[in-house]
Amino acid sequence: GENVEQHPSTLSVQEGDSAVIKCTYSDSASNYFPWYKQELGKGPQLIIDIRSNVGEKKDQRIAVTLNKTAKHFSLHITETQPEDSAVYFCAAPLSGAGSYQLTFGKGTKLSVIP
Amino acid sequence: DSGVTQTPKHLITATGQRVTLRCSPRSGDLSVYWYQQSLDQGLQFLIQYYNGEERAKGNILERFSAQQFPDLHSELNLSSLELGDSALYFCASSVGQTSHYGYTFGSGTRLTVV
Numbered sequence: 527g528e529n530v531e532q533h534p535s536t537l538s539v540q541e542g543d544s545a546v547i548k549c550t551y552s553d554s555a556s557n558y559f560p561w562y563k564q565e566l567g568k569g570p571q572l573i574i575d576i577r578s579n580v581g582e583k584k585d586q587r588i589a590v591t592l593n594k595t596a597k598h599f600s601l602h603i604t605e606t607q608p609e610d611s612a613v614y615f616c617a618a619p620l621s622g623a624g625s626y627q628l629t630f631g632k633g634t635k636l637s638v639i640p
Numbered sequence: 641d642s643g644v645t646q647t648p649k650h651l652i653t654a655t656g657q658r659v660t661l662r663c664s665p666r667s668g669d670l671s672v673y674w675y676q677q678s679l680d681q682g683l684q685f686l687i688q689y690y691n692g693e694e695r696a697k698g699n700i701l702e703r704f705s706a707q708q709f710p711d712l713h714s715e716l717n718l719s720s721l722e723l724g725d726s727a728l729y730f731c732a733s734s735v736g737q738t739s740h741y742g743y744t745f746g747s748g749t750r751l752t753v754v
Contacts, residue, residue, distance in 0.1 A: 558740045569642065569730055569745035570683070615683065619739040627673060627696050628739040632682040 530618050532631025539606050540639050547634045549616035550598040556618040559592060559599045560628070564613045573614075574601070606638045643667065646731050646746035654754055658719040661749045663731030665712055669744070671695070671737060672714040674706055677728040677748070689714055690737045721753045 532549045539545050551559075557578035562570035576583045576590045576599065583590050589602040603610055613635050617628040643666035653659055665672050674686040685698035689708035700706075703721075708714040718725060728750050732743035 558742075560742050562745075567747075569644075569732075569747045571642070571745065572742050575742055617739075627685050627688050627698070628743060629685065630675075630683040 530616060530620070530629050530631045532616050532634060534634060535632065536635045536637070538637045538639060541606060541608060543606055545601075545603045545606055545610070545636055545638075547601045547614055547616070547636075548598060549600070549618075549631050550596075551618040551620070552597070553618065553620045554597065556620065558619055559590065560617050561588075561590060561601045562615045562617065562630075564615065564633075566612075570615055603636075606636075608638050608640050611636055611638045642744050642746060644731060644733050644744050644746035646729075646749050648749060649747065650750050650752075652752045652754060653721060655721055655723060657721050657753075658717065659721065659751065661716040661718070661729055661731075661751075663714045663716070663733075663746060665714070665731075665733030666744050669733035669735050670712065671734045672708055672712070673732045673734070673743060674700075674714070674716050675730045675732065677730060678726075683730070686716070695737060718751070723753050726751055726753045 530551050560575035563573045564570040574588050587604045592599040613633045615633050616631045620629040645664040647662045670691045673688045675683045686700040687706050688696040692708050703719050706716045728748045730748045732745045734743050
């Protein structure tokens with residue numbers, strides 16, 4: 527069935543290093559790719575998104591790249607800080623039941639070591 | 641504060657019981673989505689309502705039901721509860737019918753079935 531695969535499931539980096547999380551999706555019709563950050567005890571929060579008409583989008587230390595041909599997209603965090611420690615989810619809209627809802631990857635637990 | 645309000649924050653109940661979770665969407669948003677988050681299952685889509693009507697169903701059990709009221713708040717009803725229903729339940733809202741504008745999540749209801 528339609529799904530979103532996310533890797534790695536856990537990631538530890540030293541403070542100041544970069545972190546990269548990758549996702550692949552199966553529905554070639556998908557055209558919107560958000561990333562969410564979930565801190566302990568909170569709901570997921572949208573941090574950046576990209577639409578299929580662009581290949582890359584940046585917002586300060588965060589960037590997302592999209593390769594529609596290969597059906598994968600990645601989150602890049604540069605100069606990581608302890609407050610970046612959280613679970614990150616990628617998502618894509620996958621068709622189902624006549625509408626489009628976001629299907630989420632299983633998440634990546636990022637730990638930034640001071 | 642994301643603008644999406646979920647109550648209660650915590651709920652402890654016994655097996656076989658019935659509970660109701662409530663969600664008020666962000667002002668102006670017409671769609672409400674319900675997701676279940678278990679420890680190893682990520683965010684599983686349950687059901688979507690748009691402007692009072694059911695739009696899409698995901699992996700929602702027959703013991704679960706939901707509705708969206710004229711004031712756009714939504715309720716998720718869980719009945720004949722089992723231990724395996726223990727999870728975080730998130731509500732999200734968006735402005736349109738589809739997911740292409742991203743979701744805003746509430747802070748969730750943690751359900752514990754004992």
